[in-house]
Amino acid sequence: MKYLLIFLPLLLWSQEDFISHYEYGEMLYANPRGVSCSECHGKSGEGTTIVEYRDIHGKQSLKGSDIRQKSLKEMIHAVNAYHEVMPRYYLTDQEVQAIYDYLKVKNSTK
Numbered sequence: 200m201k202y203l204l205i206f207l208p209l210l211l212w213s214q215e216d217f218i219s220h221y222e223y224g225e226m227l228y229a230n231p232r233g234v235s236c237s238e239c240h241g242k243s244g245e246g247t248t249i250v251e252y253r254d255i256h257g258k259q260s261l262k263g264s265d266i267r268q269k270s271l272k273e274m275i276h277a278v279n280a281y282h283e284v285m286p287r288y289y290l291t292d293q294e295v296q297a298i299y300d301y302l303k304v305k306n307s308t309k
């Protein structure tokens with residue numbers, strides 16, 4: 200226990216940069232000043248079903264795409280563009296970069 204108390208601050212300090220950038224991206228992905236990305240693209244960007252409904256063609260579903268393989272450039276473009284379903288966001292390139300990095304790290308540790 201004593202051992203842990205001595206080394207924990209060191210450990211936290213040495214990883215501070217990495218953790219804060221990751222957490223920043225995590226925070227932005229969950230709360231990008233608007234509807235959360237995870238509502239439509241899932242917890243890790245893998246995509247998810249937004250809504251299911253029925254029409255004359257039967258059961259339909261609206262899905263948010265898998266964005267794990269998107270490039271940073273595509274992500275910046277997507278966030279700043281108008282879409283039919285996805286809202287437009289007002290995030291800086293740095294903020295989109297943080298989201299992008301967050302998804303990269305999150306999906307590389309599985």
Ligand code: HEC
Nearest residue numbers: 231234235236239263264266269273274277282283284285
């Ligand atoms: C209301 C649901 C919704 C939300 C919220 C949402 N998206 Fe999307 N997103 C979509 C859908 C649906 C598409 C597929 C294109 C379309 O029809 O709008 C898409 C497409 C994309 C694409 C791919 C564009 C391409 O090149 O194919 C990226 C990248 C993306 N979204 C990132 C994000 C990020 C980052 C956020 C949060 C800041 C976000 N999305 C929030 C629904 C959503």
